[in-house]
Amino acid sequence: MKRWFYVLLALFIYFIVVGVLTLLESNVDESNIKSFSDALWYSIVTLTTVGYGDLYPVTPLGKIVGLLIIISSVGVLGYVIGEIMAKINDYMEKKKQGYFGTDFTGHYVMIGWNNFGRSVAQQILNTGKKLAIVVDSKEQLDLIKSNFETDKCFVLYSDIQNYDVFKKVNIEKAKSIFVNLSDDTDTLVFILNLKKKYSNLSFIATCKNASLKDTFMSAGVNYVVPQAEVASRLVASYIFEPQVAEYTEDLMSSSKSDLESDIQQYRILDSNEFANKEYLKIFYEIKERFNAVTIGMVSGKDLIKNPDNNHLVKAGDYLILISSGKVKSQLEKFFGVLEGQ
CATH class of the missing domain: 3.40.50.720 (NAD(P)-binding Rossmann-like Domain)
Known part of the structure; x- marks a missing residue:
């Protein structure tokens, strides 16, 4: 509230100064400031440091008023630039802090x-x-x-x-x-x-x-x-079966290169050729096409480890498999979805 008070006070003083300049210059033959609008134009051009030079005071008192406008233009310009920079910095800080939110979905x-x-x-x-x-x-x-x-x-x-x-x-x-x-x-x-x-x-x-x-x-x-x-389970595994533990740790992490392997899961869409197909047939086809190994599936909320050979895989189920980073993009293209749920 105080801020608006000072803004209104500054505008009030500004228009008084413009009015005084009009009174000092409008009745002088040599002056080209003949009206309030002329004085207002002169003050705006001066305050913004444009300085066209088309209008200017000629009387001694008018020049003093003009000098006050010139001096105040430095402060006004500094204030305006400062406010703009403050707004930009405030916006950038809020953006950095996530103030405006995100439109992420499926994240x-x-x-x-x-x-x-x-x-x-x-x-x-x-x-x-x-x-x-x-x-x-x-x-x-x-x-x-x-x-x-x-x-x-x-x-x-x-x-x-x-x-x-x-x-x-x-x-x-x-x-x-x-x-x-x-x-x-x-x-x-x-x-x-x-x-x-x-x-x-x-x-x-x-x-x-x-x-x-x-x-x-x-x-x-x-x-x-x-x-x-x-x-503790991983440490124990390293103690008595280190190679198995090393492989397990490798599978637990997401592959970052073509040579690394990890465990992935892909949803079976209605349009996918594996929908309503037996698990064993899918197992062999995935191995032959992508050199990947199917190790289980998810149906509804149930995790099925090593399903029966004739288990029917339906649309909406997820296949869990081991593959290298090299074929990950091929698998995502084939299944029509990204890995994961």
Whole structure:
């Protein structure tokens, strides 16, 4: 309110000065400022530093008024440029912080950031998927921006306890939500509160205490990954079957080169030739065409490991297979979808 008061006061003084200049110059024969509009034109040309020179004061007092206008033009121009720069900087800062939101759809949302989250984000982005990350620290915001300069990664800096802000990451159109908070209790409470507002979301969470896995599942988390449990299994595997463990670790990560392999899943569309076909026939065809190995499938919400030979694969099912990065683009073209759900 104060700002508008000062703006109106400045405009009032400005028009008084223009009026005074009109009175001083309009009745002088040698002057070319004959009306208020002439004086207004002169003041605007002077204030904007254009200086056409078509109109100018000739009386001593008129020149003094003109000098005041010239001097004030420096301040006015500086103020205008400063305001413009402030608006631009404010816009750029808001854009950096994700204030204007994203139109991502079919993407993934990560809430919270740490070294573990960084590894997860890298794997998701390696597959070409879109990822929106929500953090409550500017330091984390800058860190993510410096590590993931890509149009497939959107970052929102906000208070994560304000559940309305998640509309800015288009959370209702996301495929799944990965809650990556540092404390198990905070994670559980956060998910319970978020599910009250967005009940149809699919949640994935990690927990440090493996005994809490059932509690997380009861709270509506779709998939729970106890970090220590997964790590201990891999370490144990390295101890007595190191080559198997090495291969498993390789498959767990997204392939970044043609030589690397990973586990992928592809949805069977209605138009795909594998729809309503027996699993064993699909197994051989995928091996022959793409040198990839089918190891299972998903039907509805059921994971079927090593299905029976005559199991019928239907449209809407997902095939799970092992392939190299070299044939990934061929597989996506054949299935007509990107890997993943």
